[in-house]
Amino acid sequence: MRILKLVFKNSLRHKLRTSLTILGLSIAVMAFGVLRTVVEMWYAGVDASAINRLITRQAVSFIFPLPYSYREQITKIPGAENITYANWFGGTYIDKNKFFARMAVDPETFFDVYPEFLLDSKEFETFKKERNSCVVGAEIAKQYGFKIGDIVPLEGDIYPGKWEFVVRGIYKPREQSTDATQMLFHWSAVDERMKIEMPTRAGEVGWYIVKIKDTQQAGIISEQIDALFKNSPNATKTETERAFTQSFISGLNSLLTAINFVSFVIIGIIMLVLGYTMIMSARERIREYAVLKTLGFSAGHLVGLILGESLLIAALGACAGILLTYPVVATIAALVPKGFIPFFYITPTTLILATTAALCVGLAASIFPIQRALATKIVDGLRHIG
Amino acid sequence: MPNTIIKVQSVSKSYWRDSIEVPVLNDISLDVQNGEFIGLMGPSGSGKTTLLNLIAGIDRPSKGNIIVDGTDIAGLNESTLAKWRSQHIGFVFQFYNLIPVLTAFENVELPLLLTALSKAERKKHVELVLNVVGLGDRMYHYPKQLSGGQEQRVAIARAIVTDPTLLVADEPTGDLDKHSAEEILLLLDRLNKEFKKTIVMVTHDPRAAERAHIVRHLDKGELT
Numbered sequence: 001m002r003i004l005k006l007v008f009k010n011s012l013r014h015k016l017r018t019s020l021t022i023l024g025l026s027i028a029v030m031a032f033g034v035l036r037t038v039v040e041m042w043y044a045g046v047d048a049s050a051i052n053r054l055i056t057r058q059a060v061s062f063i064f065p066l067p068y069s070y071r072e073q074i075t076k077i078p079g080a081e082n083i084t085y086a087n088w089f090g091g092t093y094i095d096k097n098k099f100f101a102r103m104a105v106d107p108e109t110f111f112d113v114y115p116e117f118l119l120d121s122k123e124f125e126t127f128k129k130e131r132n133s134c135v136v137g138a139e140i141a142k143q144y145g146f147k148i149g150d151i152v153p154l155e156g157d158i159y160p161g162k163w164e165f166v167v168r169g170i171y172k173p174r175e176q177s178t179d180a181t182q183m184l185f186h187w188s189a190v191d192e193r194m195k196i197e198m199p200t201r202a203g204e205v206g207w208y209i210v211k212i213k214d215t216q217q218a219g220i221i222s223e224q225i226d227a228l229f230k231n232s233p234n235a236t237k238t239e240t241e242r243a244f245t246q247s248f249i250s251g252l253n254s255l256l257t258a259i260n261f262v263s264f265v266i267i268g269i270i271m272l273v274l275g276y277t278m279i280m281s282a283r284e285r286i287r288e289y290a291v292l293k294t295l296g297f298s299a300g301h302l303v304g305l306i307l308g309e310s311l312l313i314a315a316l317g318a319c320a321g322i323l324l325t326y327p328v329v330a331t332i333a334a335l336v337p338k339g340f341i342p343f344f345y346i347t348p349t350t351l352i353l354a355t356t357a358a359l360c361v362g363l364a365a366s367i368f369p370i371q372r373a374l375a376t377k378i379v380d381g382l383r384h385i386g
Numbered sequence: 387m388p389n390t391i392i393k394v395q396s397v398s399k400s401y402w403r404d405s406i407e408v409p410v411l412n413d414i415s416l417d418v419q420n421g422e423f424i425g426l427m428g429p430s431g432s433g434k435t436t437l438l439n440l441i442a443g444i445d446r447p448s449k450g451n452i453i454v455d456g457t458d459i460a461g462l463n464e465s466t467l468a469k470w471r472s473q474h475i476g477f478v479f480q481f482y483n484l485i486p487v488l489t490a491f492e493n494v495e496l497p498l499l500l501t502a503l504s505k506a507e508r509k510k511h512v513e514l515v516l517n518v519v520g521l522g523d524r525m526y527h528y529p530k531q532l533s534g535g536q537e538q539r540v541a542i543a544r545a546i547v548t549d550p551t552l553l554v555a556d557e558p559t560g561d562l563d564k565h566s567a568e569e570i571l572l573l574l575d576r577l578n579k580e581f582k583k584t585i586v587m588v589t590h591d592p593r594a595a596e597r598a599h600i601v602r603h604l605d606k607g608e609l610t
Contacts (some may be wrong), residue, residue, distance in 0.1 A: 003499065010488040289485040294444050295497045295544075296472020298465055379446040382479070 007308035010281070018313060021277045025317020025361075026324055028270035029354050032200045033325035034332065035263040039256050042249055044177050044347075049242040051215050053113065056208040056225055057215065057244075058269045059235040065204035066234050068191075073228050074208055079221045082278035084109035087187060087206040091154040091163065093144075101139045101179075102154065103206075106186040116174040123148070123169030131189045135181035140169045152183065159190055161197070173292045176345065203352045209241070267357045270317070275365040278310050282369030289373045290381025302373050314362025318355050325354070391584050392418035392441055392551065397450035399436050405526070410436045411604045411609040423578040424584045425598030432604040434588045440498055441586055443467050445592065455551045472500045474543030478584075480557035482537040483530040490540045491525040497548045502546060515543040519573060527604075535566025546583070551603050553577065555587040559594050571597050 015149045037272045056074065058064035065087070077082050086102040111117055119127070119135060127133050136146050146152065146167050156162040165185045173180040175380055187205075195202040212221055222238035237246075250258075282289075289302055325346060333344035376384070394416040400409045410433045418424050426434040439445040441453055443459045451458050455474060462470060484493045489567060491512055498508045507536055517520055518540040529537050555574065559567035575597050577583045587598060595601045603610045 003493075006485070013487050110523055175520070238488075251530070288481065291485070291495070293468065294442070294471065294475075296468050296476050296500050298468050379439055382444075382483075 001081060003304055004308065005094070006368050007312060009303055010285075010305065011309045011312050013281070018282070021171045021273060021313055022320060024273045024319045025270050025314065025358065026320035028266050028368075029044060029057065029318050029321025030324040030328060032263050032266045032357065033322065033346065033350055034328055037325075037329055037344065037346055039259050039263070040347050040350055042252065042256055043345050045179075045249065046242055046245045047177065049245045050243055051218070051240055052355060053241040054210040054225070054238050055241050055244040056189070056210060056236050056238040057206075059126075059237040059303075062207070064234070065092060065201075065206060066208065066236065068205050070204040070205070070208065070229065072236075073211060074225055075230075077210075077221055077224050079212050079214060079217045081212050082112050082211040083208060084113040085187065085205040085208045086110070087190065087204070089154075089156075090158040090183075090192065091156045092150065098144070100137075101182040103182060103184055105184045105192040106187050108326070109194055110184065113209050116178045117171045118173040118174050119169050119243065131186050131192075131216070132164065132166055134170035134181045134183055134185035135169035135294055136165060136167055138170055139180040140173045141167075142196055146170070147194070159194065161193070192309075202310075207344070210238075234262070241288055270358070271364055272362045272364055274310065274314060274317075274361055275368065277313065278306070278365045278369045281309065282306060282373055286373065286376055286381050288331045288382040289342060290376065290378045290384070293378045299374050303370050306373060307363070308368045309365035310369075311359060311362040314358045318358035322351060322354060330358055388409065389419050389421065390417050391420040391422075392586070393451070393453040394441065395451040395453070397437075397440060397447045397452060399433070399445070400448045407450055409588050410607055411440075414607075414609055415608060417550055417583065418586060421578070421582050421584055422600065423574070423598045424587070425595040425601040426586065426588045426604060427595055427601055428592070432606045434604045437604065438554050438556055438588045442477055442550070443471050444477075447600070449546065457570045459585075467501075472497060472548065474551040476548065476553045478541050478552040478553065478555035478558045479546050480539060480560040482529070482534075482541040483554035484537055484540055484544075485575070488527050489528055490521060490532065490543075493529070496542045497544060509597075511547055512543075515547045516540075517607050518546075519543045524555075533566065534562050535569055536585065538562060538566070539573065542570070542577075546581075553583050553585045553586065555585065557588055557590065559589065559591055567591070567594070581589070 050280040056066070058066055058071075065286075068085075071083060071085060074080060084106050086106075089104050091102055092098075093100070093102075111119060111124065121134070127135050136152070136154060142144065148167055149171070151169045152165050152167060154165070156163055157158055165183075171180065191204075210220060210221070210225070218240050222240075225238045226236050292302065292305075328346060329346055394414055397414045398409070399411040400407045403409070411512050414437060416437075421571065426437060428434045436445065441454065443454070443462070446458055450460070452460050458465060459470060478543055484490075485496070488496070492511045494516060495508055497512060503511065513522070513525070516525055519542055521536060521539055522544065524532060524536060528539070532540065539563075542558075553574075558574065559570050562570060571594055574587065576586055578585050585598075587594065589595055
């Protein structure tokens with residue numbers, strides 16, 4: 001028999017209490033994991049943003065368009081390797097709950113600037129040729145059952161009317177953090193219809209995306225682009241894609257801070273739960289600790305016994321909590337429309353944080369019982385009635 | 387082998403209750419010879435358990451020296467004293483104090499975990515002492531599955547498994563019926579006579595005291 005066996009047997013002494021503590025810990029670890037996943041997924045968009053892409057948008061607001069004619073001028077800026085553009089189309093597919101990003105893009109250049117969107121070469125060629133075609137991300141293809149040749153009907157809002165696009169390609173994400181929830185179709189198809197139905201809105205581009213050769217030159221190139229249109233009615237603001245994404249979610253900073261705060265409050269609560277269990281256990285065993293000391297067991301042995309038990313319970317709670325987090329996150333990912341949070345998965349950082357937090361809680365919860373066990377004299381401990 | 391195994395020299399012990407000093411032992415001196423079975427008797431509060439605790443090294447005197455097997459234990463620090471206890475003292479408590487989640491075998495094995503013995507050697511030692519106390523067939527029973535007398539025999543087996551210099555027993559029959567008490571006293575007697583164990587026993591029970599070679603009486607912290 002080893003000390004570890006005694007640790008294990010001690011932790012099972014009050015099976016109901018230990019089970020309830022582990023259950024409480026696992027729920028708390030799961031809640032912590034889910035909240036951290038929400039926060040991380042918001043920031044994952046920022047992390048996944050390329051630093052070699054610049055976004056040029058209208059200086060006043062992202063919602064105002066830019067003239068198509070800017071494209072030619074931006075292309076001439078030294079260091080701009082490639083340029084493409086996109087329009088936020090909006091619209092509704094069946095109903096408002098079936099939300100995903102729908103964008104009018106330039107098929108010729110879009111995939112050069114976004115190499116992380118992997119599209120089969122045959123599908124790409126067909127997409128380029130057919131003006132009424134579209135390409136959808138693998139995630140939404142899976143979610144809505146889109147197949148090659150399917151017609152996707154959209155009810156326009158920003159671009160009013162009924163629209164139909166034929167699925168000619170399904171792109172796959174190169175990385176786990178690549179957004180595979182977009183629907184892309186020809187900007188020219190939208191623009192041509194605008195020329196007929198709403199001529200004042202023809203020739204408008206939502207934003208330009210400029211791929212640059214040297215990331216060190218991002219600041220200079222941004223300034224050069226903005227300088228081109230400084231005194232025009234449509235002045236621009238150019239920044240890296242990462243800065244652009246960051247500013248896009250900055251409005252949610254307070255919410256994310258609150259979620260962060262709550263996730264750490266949960267850690268505090270689980271510390272109290274485990275701390276209470278450990279204090280109760282140690283209090284009941286004061287006499288046993290005195291007996292062990294009488295037999296010659298050292299302070300180190302007692303620390304090992306109490307800390308070991310606390311860490312064992314914390315570790316079991318963490319394991320159960322992490323195992324519980326996966327189905328919960330998967331359920332949330334299935335329920336939340338892909339367009340709101342393009343990717344929703346548990347990152348290794350979240351797992352490490354949850355495990356570390358639980359083990360720190362195990363460590364912290366054992367401090368007071370250890371202190372008490374060590375401070376109690378043998379003769380007082382032997383008199384103790386637990 | 388020195389003949390005097392325990393030398394208690396002018397030992398006093400006081401406890402503090404809030405700011406009031408409560409004297410328990412007053413200038414006690416006592417010698418115990420190797421292989422002796424000594425009984426300490428006295429009324430409640432006379433200081434007999436305190437004296438036993440001091441001899442066993444689980445409490446410290448306020449004044450004086452306690453030399454056990456040549457070591458002045460009052461001068462040892464906590465960790466050295468803990469190690470010393472594991473090698474020299476076997477303690478038998480009134481209420482057995484077995485660990486409830488461990489079997490009789492595991493309880494007896496506990497002190498051996500502090501030694502360098504291998505698992506097989508530990509098993510051999512544990513089986514031997516459990517057979518000595520007559521519980522060879524109850525090794526894998528938990529304390530709650532044993533009677534009071536059997537629990538106390540397991541506690542005695544735990545006390546002797548390391549072959550300590552000294553066996554100290556604090557009211558070993560105090561929680562037992564007459565029959566079980568008699569069995570325990572016989573066992574202690576056998577350990578003293580057959581295995582030459584030096585035993586210091588605190589008791590209230592005159593029949594228990596009869597087993598001892600020498601009986602010393604304590605009253606109000608003084609040996610009479």
